[in-house]
Amino acid sequence: MDRKQELLEYICGDSDEGRLLEPVIEEFVHLEEELTRLRGLPFIRTNPNNPAQQKATPAARLYRELLQQYTNVLKILRRAAGDEDDTADSPLREWARARMEKEDSPC
Numbered sequence: 631m632d633r634k635q636e637l638l639e640y641i642c643g644d645s646d647e648g649r650l651l652e653p654v655i656e657e658f659v660h661l662e663e664e665l666t667r668l669r670g671l672p673f674i675r676t677n678p679n680n681p682a683q684q685k686a687t688p689a690a691r692l693y694r695e696l697l698q699q700y701t702n703v704l705k706i707l708r709r710a711a712g713d714e715d716d717t718a719d720s721p722l723r724e725w726a727r728a729r730m731e732k733e734d735s736p737c
Contacts, residue, residue: 633662658700673687
């Protein structure tokens with residue numbers, strides 16, 4: 631089973647949503663392949679005369695951009711699969727809200 635079919639089965643199961651999400655899943659699989667390919671390239675170029683001078687390569691910039699796209703598509707697919715509950719607060723937000731309420735109280 632290839633990666634696309636694996637994701638379609640996980641997200642959609644037997645429903646007809648697969649046709650709607652198929653282009654998104656294809657893009658997700660493509661981004662995974664590109665990120666894997668880019669990981670094999672050097673991300674930093676060092677000056678041979680001064681090793682303290684370093685410069686990011688085009689592969690590093692492209693990797694960062696593709697990783698952001700990959701993360702965004704992953705969020706979409708997680709919502710479609712029902713893995714992410716958008717109404718629930720994170721533990722950090724709950725802690726911050728409790729802290730704010732404590733500071734607002736007169737005692």
